[in-house]
Amino acid sequence: MSLQEKTEWIAVDWGQTRQRVWVMGAGGNLLAERSADQGMERLTRDGFETTLLAMIEDFLSDARTTPVLCSGMVGSAEDWAEVPFQAVPCAPQSADSFVSARTGDARIAVTIVPGLSQTSPAPDLMRGEETKIAGFLQSSPKFDGVLVMPGTHSKWVHISAEEVVSFQTFLTGELYALLARQSVLRNAVAIGGWDDAAFESGVSEAISRPESVAAKLFSLQAESLLAQGTPEAARARLSGLLIGMELAATRPYWLGQNLTVLAAPDIGKIYARALSLQGLQAPVLDSAPLVREGLQTAYEALTAAKD
Amino acid sequence: MSLQEKTEWIAVDWGQTRQRVWVMGAGGNLLAERSADQGMERLTRDGFETTLLAMIEDFLSDARTTPVLCSGMVGSAEDWAEVPFQAVPCAPQSADSFVSARTGDARIAVTIVPGLSQTSPAPDLMRGEETKIAGFLQSSPKFDGVLVMPGTHSKWVHISAEEVVSFQTFLTGELYALLARQSVLRNAVAIGGWDDAAFESGVSEAISRPESVAAKLFSLQAESLLAQGTPEAARARLSGLLIGMELAATRPYWLGQNLTVLAAPDIGKIYARALSLQGLQAPVLDSAPLVREGLQTAYEALTAAKD
Structure with missing residues (x-):
């Protein structure tokens, strides 16, 4: 054929x-x-x-x-x-x-x-994530809890009885890109590299004092010029501060909840680390095949509806 | 001559x-x-x-x-x-x-x-603002309190006995520009126009729950697409959320302090309004002539030192 x-x-x-x-x-x-x-x-x-x-x-x-x-x-x-x-x-x-x-x-x-x-509770929208969610539910139809979907616009999605109950979107990925590539911080923040301790202190500080994040961003620049930090540590710290802000805001979504992270493996690992600092063990599932799997479900539903 | x-x-x-x-x-x-x-x-x-x-x-x-x-x-x-x-x-x-x-x-x-x-308490830097401060102190040598200097990188500066005691920098103006002009919010946020109520609720929400700002940014986009708000209100609300974050972080700088805002009149008025929502009456001084006045002071000091 x-x-x-x-x-x-x-x-x-x-x-x-x-x-x-x-x-x-x-x-x-x-x-x-x-x-x-x-x-x-x-x-x-x-x-x-x-x-x-x-x-x-x-x-x-x-x-x-x-x-x-x-x-x-x-x-x-x-x-x-x-x-x-x-x-x-x-x-x-x-x-x-x-x-x-x-x-x-x-x-x-x-x-x-x-x-x-x-x-x-707040106006919100998603386009595309619903297909990944359908793909995930195809293999985990009994899932009851919260899906964490990091990305340019991260989504936290409360799932129960195969329905989306509510969700919340964060600009975390986009904010990171704007600050790291286009703001005054661009020379202070490395393109690659990592520093676990810098990431972890960023997350913890943002969760305990979220209002301080606004102040700590410029410190990355000052630390760089005063030669008190490396660009790799600044990168990890910026990531930690922004993800920590997201965790501070999503506390009702993760406190005592059943969590699964759907993401590309590298970013999924970073979110899982941030969650583990709050004492939460969240499995990370590679999100790459989920859109196709969700569309497969959609195709089958469409075909069944037409029969 | x-x-x-x-x-x-x-x-x-x-x-x-x-x-x-x-x-x-x-x-x-x-x-x-x-x-x-x-x-x-x-x-x-x-x-x-x-x-x-x-x-x-x-x-x-x-x-x-x-x-x-x-x-x-x-x-x-x-x-x-x-x-x-x-x-x-x-x-x-x-x-x-x-x-x-x-x-x-x-x-x-x-x-x-x-x-x-x-x-x-945190690494920080200023270049240029010190000259405005010198210009301000030239006419107000007895000032003891905090200077609020809004801008691309806002500075909060604690002054006592004609010295800079400490200061803190915020990316507020730069964050506003990146979000309003380059992020997913760019179509939701007007270039001009204003809405007092949207600004005030943004400030109040950010001060009472600073961690929620990360979540409320995307709502501006959702409200726009769901036709629940005007671009002018979104502009004022974005400004309110970011300035509210700054006020949440600078509470030790303004609580019970003597404040003066040094800024261009339009932005100075916005900060004064945000402060007045916290019960603070801060005079606004036009910052335009201050650099020249500060450099005049510097010139006189230089001339005196050479004599």
């Missing part, structure tokens, strides 16, 4: 600046992967379809329509499809909320998985 | 990206002003002198050497002059710590005013 004939459906993780595509055969069999770096901000309606076709054209058959399931920031592409957020508490994905995108090419049928919204 | 003959000395506020020059006659008489926008990062030793001469050449006389007094980030130009920080507690300026820069042009004699450093 040719690759086109084997292709049953296609999964797409469509982020603000990067797209990943998985070409799927029968029974969840992964046939091929592709990725692209196409910023979303300037894409028109036709642009979305063109971008998608450029990645998947090799796998399409003229004889039939291939389902394409997308999640992530593409849900905000109002030009292409109106995808309303699903309000929590709710399942991370449900087939009746999926939305079809307008396409011109008859070889594809594009479906978009919506993000989740929350109005209380 | 020609302008060259009238010129007695020249004052320079030399910042990281901007230079301001005041041409001074006898008795503190201001003859002319100039400014330039020359980034410091790539200037070589000769580059500093060339940049300076381009601004002041019109006022120099071949018949004698004109004193030029500089303060600000130029003190970090190690290529041009080694200017060690003065450790607090100390007077904001003292003539015996001034440093001569190496120049090739015999018409000028350049003197640089050093910045201040602190090793405890």
Whole structure:
């Protein structure tokens, strides 16, 4: 059988600046992967379809329509499809909320998985994480507790009975990048390297006195100029201060809770270390396969709904 | 008398990206002003002198050497002059710590005013603010209390007996600019406009629960997408959250202290409002003339030291 004939459906993780595509055969069999770096901000309606076709054209058959399931920031592409957020508490994905995108090419049928919204206790949004959560729940349907999802915008997600009960987003990763690369601290903070003690004291100080973080940021610069610290220690300390702030704010999410960290292994290890300083042992699960697994669940739900 | 003959000395506020020059006659008489926008990062030793001469050449006389007094980030130009920080507690300026820069042009004699450093309670640095403080103390020598100096890097400075006792720097202004212009919040936050209630609730929430600021930043984005707020309110709220964080951290500086805010009038008014929410009435003094007044004091001290 040719690759086109084997292709049953296609999964797409469509982020603000990067797209990943998985070409799927029968029974969840992964046939091929592709990725692209196409910023979303300037894409028109036709642009979305063109971008998608450029990645998947090799796998399409003229004889039939291939389902394409997308999640992530593409849900905000109002030009292409109106995808309303699903309000929590709710399942991370449900087939009746999926939305079809307008396409011109008859070889594809594009479906978009919506993000989740929350109005209380605080307004919040996610787009893409709901798919990772669905992927996680696929293998851990009984999970009751809190998922910690570090990243540019970290999410803390309270899960019970296969539903997202509530969640909270932090700018920790983005703040780190802005401070380390673009602020006055940029010459004080190393690109790589690490110092456990500096990280740990940063976390502890931020948790015990979160208001002091605002004051301690400039100290990194002063320490650097007064030759009192290394750039590697400054990097670890900055990371510790910001993650400590996040832990100070999420205390209700982790105190006495069952936690699992979903992340790339390097950042997952850092969060697990910060949590262990609070006496919490949280397993770290590699988040890389979760989007595909979540989209597999979405595809199966969609297929079942159509039968 | 020609302008060259009238010129007695020249004052320079030399910042990281901007230079301001005041041409001074006898008795503190201001003859002319100039400014330039020359980034410091790539200037070589000769580059500093060339940049300076381009601004002041019109006022120099071949018949004698004109004193030029500089303060600000130029003190970090190690290529041009080694200017060690003065450790607090100390007077904001003292003539015996001034440093001569190496120049090739015999018409000028350049003197640089050093910045201040602190090793405890926390490492900290200032370059330029010491000159504003000297300018302030010139007209208020009996001041005993705390100077609040908002800006890209706000400074809180404890003054007693005409000395800087201690100080603390905050990245508040820089954090605001990074978050409002470069982060995911950039579309949610207006460039102008204001909302008093949003500012005040931001300040109060940050002071009472500083750890919550990390969580509330992303809410600005969510509120914007869920159409629950205006960009003007988001701007005021972001400002309130960050200034509130600063006030939470500086409580020992303002609780029961005598305060004066030195700032541009618009930002000074915002800080005064935040302080008044804590029951503190702090006068706001326009900081614009203070560098020149501080350099006038420095010039007089230098002249007296040479006599």
